[in-house]
Amino acid sequence: MHNIYTSSPFAHNNSSVQKVMLQVQLAALPALVVHLLLFGYGIVIQWFLAVATALLVEYVMLKLRGRPLLPNMTDFSALITVTGLVFCIPPESPWWVVVLGSAFALIFGKHLYGGLGYNPFNPAMLGYAFLLLSFPAQMTQWTLPTELTGLHRPFWDTFQVIFFGLSTEPEIYTGATPLSLMRSGLHEGVSAVNVMMSPILGSGWFGLNAWAWVNIAFFIGGLYLLLTRTIRWQYPVGFLGALIITAWFFHTLNPDVYAPVSFHLLAGGTMLAAFFIITDPVSSSTTPYGRLIYAAGIGLLVYVIRNWGTFPDGIAFAILLMNIAVPLIDRYTQPRVVGHSR
Amino acid sequence: MKTTTLSTTMLRAAGLMGLFVVVSVGLLVAVNSFTQPKIAEVERQVMLNTLNQVMPTRYYNNNLIEDMTWVTAPDALGTTQPMPIYRARLDGEPAGLVIETIAPDGYSGNIHLLMGVFADGRIAGVRVLSHRETPGLGDKIELRKDNWILSFNGRQLTKDNAHTWAVKRDRGDFEQFTGATITPRAVINAVKHTLDYVNLQGVRLYE
């Protein structure tokens, strides 16, 4: 039935969910390129695998839930979810890792809650946490940058590795990420400064390691998102601010045991989280102050988990924990409405 | 009228509750006295089974559980607390030792180990009693998850082969686990230190 009562306004600024999502996807491109240059073709294959999974899962779930395919399939939110996830998993992990992760993220993280807009948890991080808990062995072995191993694996080889497993010794070109390196180094009594000197952490373009370069690429993409006002400033400022302050505090306290600020900023998924993951509006706080608190909480938790937790990087768990706190944060950070006293 | 209702209600409630509690506690006392010896017996048996995992019965014929002493060796056993040592003897001669030891530098805290050492310094067996390592990564030290722990069997520690007591990444003989090198390192070190201690002490531990 055509609804004859339509309400003002009859004008719109022509923004749309799709445009927002595509903007985010666009901003992830520099990181994709850097990743591709430094870690080989793995990311591309994983990305296509993830997108194919996402399409299939979206289709099946929408059919099962009896929802129309059209606006829901094309909102590109699943694309952003799996893109976030793909950057988190080792580029040459077996194909079923990314497939299971994407499927879990979309089914359990989104559709079972009622679809886009109703999910309390960040689907990408839910998928990542699922993978990390379920397949820790696969998830903690990161492909070493080609710079370091000197192995520039051709596309076809990468493809074979992902789909049929490895033929040669894995130790040669997989290893620990800077964060796990730092963890095990510190564990064995090596001082943080000395860990920083280790070849994996220092070798690369301009003396920065591959992971740092990916982070920088994310930072550049993130600045673009900030400038186009696609994301709110509270997220990166709160998150990075909290991380910098805590890291600086502890590093000043004891530089032997606590890694410097620069290390925390350029290792693991810091920048990915700051500009691409925690900025997911659905699962984050929705009030201006709330966003700042939410982001700062994640920054703090990331530092805590990195230093004292069971897993080397704490992005996923920090975000999921703060997701739980969102309703509370929202409740207590409502802005003062004009005409009301505080 | 009202006061009598109140007092009768109160007395009735108190009496009934008292009755129930007396019957219940009486029953418990009875069952307890019946099961207590049985439990003690089972506990002993279980203990023995555990010890036998690292010290097979065919190598000794004394009462392993009774022949126990405490030693304190913070450097070797990873704790300042005294740890139990069970002495296995074959016809009165020293046959081997079963030692509880701790690897203090596990990824998430202490790893409690039980190891059996023959009198000649060969390892009879090592088992993990308890740990808090990451599931899927470090927990392969459990026999239920992986056979890795069996790779200690029959090993000796000499001056020449001390450097082989390490994971392959550190140019040793032992496999490491994908994604977790800290845990096997910790276990290997703990076993190595304990073995070192046993070799050093020699027959003194059987006294």
Added chain:
Amino acid sequence: MNAWLGILLFLALAVAFGLLLGYAAVRFKVEGDPVVEIIDQKLPQTQCGQCGYPGCKPYAEALAKGEADVNLCIPGGEPTMLEIAEILKKDPKPMAAEATEPKPPMVALIDENLCIGCVLCIKACPVDAILGATKMMHTVIAKECTGCELCIPVCPVDCISMVTEEVSSKNWKWPQPNSVTRIPVEVKAVES
């Protein structure tokens, strides 16, 4: 020895608590039933008697005692049934087929040409919303009519009809956009 001590200790505890509970049971007995008032607040107060009770309050009392089903209030419809079920912690029951939706508000209108002034409707009206006297024409005070329809069957000349309030710019409501998102409470089984 220990066992006896244990038994004695528990006995003492049991007796003490028994006394306490007995005392509390007599002294802190709750009188009266505030639930009636709460339910009465939720009922539409049409006083129509369609529930089989002579008014909203009696129905509320019956509900509080657990004597009545939660689904009897026809004018309140499903929303009221759900509220009652919620208050009484009972399972919702489906409404009779004609009453799943609350009816649009209606008021009685007396056709003044037909009215013979019998005062029967005045007697039937539960809220005294009909004015008139014997042999005089009657009229409904529309503002006070609850739309209970009790006056319709008693009228010997069938001069009363129910009319809906006309939509005007004053009482018109913005509809919810695409308002089709009602979630059902009861999934009705269809016998196969």
Added chain:
Amino acid sequence: MSSLWQQKWQDYQDIAQKGLWNNNQALVALLGLCPLLAVTNNTVNGLGLGLATMAVLLTSNILVSLIRDHVPSEIRIPVFIAIIACAVTVIDMLMHAYFYTLHGILGIFIPLIVTNCAILARAEAFASKNPVDKSIVDALFIGIGFTLVLIVLGALRELIGNGTLFDQAWLLFGDVAQNWTIHLPDSYNPVMLAILPPGAFIALGLLIALKNLVDQKVKKTTLTAIPVEVKPTS
């Protein structure tokens, strides 16, 4: 006479159906979830706890039903709790003596059966209002229903999370069960999340959803719900 028996039979069937399905303590009433979620990372653990719970339930239901007319209402809860606590402690001691290892694995969850609200709920809601025979039937089927959920949940989680089924069955069934364990092929990569605590919640959620789905299908229902159509807003 026979009609009386028929009536009883009918009642028993009714109670059984409620206990197993319609009022399943784990899937419908959502009672006793703490032990349920904690121990079901393996089929045998689930079965063990289920049987222990059932034994307690049976004892407490019988006793409560027997004494129901003699206990004034103000002290009924303490008395019920006393009965339950007593039964649990006895079973705890017996398990300690005869199933030592299983007792060690189930650990604190055996004593915690005292606080399993399913048991107190049955005592209060059923046994204290019904004769002994019905209470026994109720306890049996509530217990079976609860145990079945524990087993299914345990099997599901063990299979997905560990790649095995009936692992450690000898803890409960003795040495005959040494090779009851079923292993999935080695190429299967266990999804470890399933045996971790979050897996318990997810698996239980899925089981509940499945139960509701079956109920819907059984009733041959037509939904009166209109799915949320996203219509063009003009």
Added chain:
Amino acid sequence: MSTKTMRMSQLSHQFLTKLSAIVPLAKHWLYKFHGGIFPDYHKDLALKQPLRQGYMPKKLILPLQQHMGEPATACVKVGENVLKYQVIAQAIEPRSVPLHAPTSGKVVAIAPQPLPHASGVAEMAIVIEPDGLDEALTNPLQQDQLPPNNKQDPIAAFKHTILNAGVVGMGGAGFPSYAKLPNQPGLVKHLIINGAECEPFITCDDMLMQTHPAEILAGAHALATAFQIPNIIFAIESNKPNAIKAVRHAIAGQASNSVVKVQLVEVATVYPMGGQKQLIQELLGLEIPHNKHAIDIGIVMMNVATLRAIHHAINLGLPSVSRFVTVSGHGLKEPFNIETMIGTPFDELAMLAKPASSINYSLIMGGPMMGVRLVNNHVPVIKTTNCILANPPEPIHQAMACIRCGECAEVCPVNLLPQQLYWHAKAQEFDKTQDYKLFDCIECGCCAYVCPSHIPLVQYYRNAKAEIREQHAQAALAEQAKQRHEARLARIEREKLEREAKLAAKKAAVKAQAAEATPKKDVTAEPATTKLSAREKAMQAAKARQAAAAASSKKADSAAVKSEPAAPSAEDKRKAAMAAAKARAAAKQAKQAQQSDKKSATESVSVEDKRKAAMAAAKARAAAKKAQQESSDA
């Protein structure tokens, strides 16, 4: 404020204005309130054409309801000839203003006509066919014949005049202007002349300020003089340079002979600058407290067109019969501003602007942000109509799920959380919407304008507000019904007691008579006491009757009932209730049978059947009543 700080603020303002051309974000630093948007204004469309005047419509439709408040009451008859300025509908209810004939002509109908309202409902209107002569009444407002008590009081006289002139707020909401003003002098500290006109497309105020600045100022001065207002601020948005120039010139021209100097303020161009709350915040830094009006903090804000109408009423003695209207939109080839009579149909005006294609789409009354899409295009210009917008329909965006991006909260000028409001409004959780201050929403439409999911947010809020209002109204009605029912029960109870008392008295009297008839010396005292008690009872009954009468007239409280003596036993009552319920069930069955008959027998149900069914039902009911009475008598 010293000149130095003023200069500084001017400089920084200029800098920010320049900056905002490069950095869009800087636009937000140019004004004081939260949020706001910068839509495409399209104001030049209608401004390109000169003002049109003197259009004589073929027919004038004058709805009795032109504004907020109660409708006026028609005081002319069909067929009557009316003159320009003649009162055709009177203000009888409070919060109502009279309606005047905009031109001379003949009343051709007084009937429901579609209103320029979102609902599209038809309501009573007077339709006048102009005779083209435009004959006017002289001295239409008869200011010389003020009511005696108003003569001394300038404020009362002022309010009386603008009420009689039918002046209502012409900016949008249409609040009767007299009702906005206080009754005492000195209460108003600031008069704000609202020339902000922030909605896209609309330029009628702009045009008015360009063409009649002196009249606006004259109206303001009249108001300021009557109410002794010390401060007048004239606010114009910066995107109306010609209007600013004209007004500045007019102020300069009047400065010498006016009491209060008008302060002209150029405010930033941002939507919704013209909103009352926003403009006050911008100009004075004050917020209107929740649930209060501007006048409560000493501010009166008037739209420029309203002030002109006040000038016409006070200084010229003319009622409000015409207004400036913008006719614009992308569907028109020659958009324009026009001074037209109230009652001119929209479609006639739209045709004047040479539509690009036939207007087979809905016109919008007002601007695109807060306007009303019409259900029917043949509706008249009313006193609040500022714009007729003809925008051909655009491709429809499907509404998608809210992603809580918070754009809406960023632009909300009253700092609400529209995303949360939407969530709860959609779920019909009205308590929660009120927690999130739903009623502070000004429905400006900024949130929906920026919503990337294209959710019609404002409509959700409008729906929620309407539902809440209805809920409140219904709760009040239910409470009233309950009280009346209880009062009735109390009355019936009392009447029954009275009857019983009477009966007892009678019986006693009869007995007493019988006793007297057979006199026995030793019991002479007895009948006397019986008599006495009978009389007492009768007196009690009389008292009870009085009390009942008083109580029922006052909707007696139940406390009075409880104090009545000897209620019938609960058992009896219940029996009666049950019997009644049974009978009712029977009646209901009969009714249902009748209804199902009705359904099956399609349209043509014989009256006979209906009657029979009704009779059956009535009989059942009578039986029920009887049963009730019997049991209560027992």
